[in-house]
Amino acid sequence: MTDLDVEAGGAGPSHRSLEVGVAAAMAVVALIGIYGSIAVGIGWAADGPRAGFFPFYVSLIVLIASIVNMVQALLHRVDGAVFASWSQLRQVLSVLIPTIIYVALVPYAGIYVMSGILITFFMAWFGRYPWLIALAVGIAVPVLAFFTFEMWFLVPLPKGPLETMLGY
DSSP states (O other): OOTTOOSTTSOOOBHHHHHHHHHHHHHHHHHHHHHHHHHHOOSEETTEEOTTHHHHHHHHHHHHHHHHHHHHHHHSOOOOOBSOOHHHHHHHHHHHHHHHHHHHHHHHHBHHHHHHHHHHHHHHHTSOOOHHHHHHHHHHHHHHHHIIIIIISOOOOOBOHHHHHTTO
């Protein structure tokens, strides 16, 4: 089998392919950071460093580290070690994808509504709790968080249309 065999019982991706992939992804992130830093200025102004000075050097360090990691991964002898099986990766993605959706929707629906939905979904789907219990906890936790952060600590968190409709 190859390291990209997509059969359900397939071995899964190799350590080497993941190391090369992560190094490449981090290099892209670093290049974006370098480009953005140059756009806002990486030099020294009369009042100190420009806005891009520190991000430029941090991105440069990340880029160099990514290149070193990629070269080491490519030069290392292939031993066929599997990073994780495809079924294990599916389990990780079953948590990661809803979490990404949660993060993407927080600015639009608010953190309290999205947290309630996420908690309810995770409890019912993964925890196999009855929907009524999952829904009760999915409502109670964000309400408690709202009072804790908004009312007692006076720390505003992202709100959506529901909070606006309720006057908050």
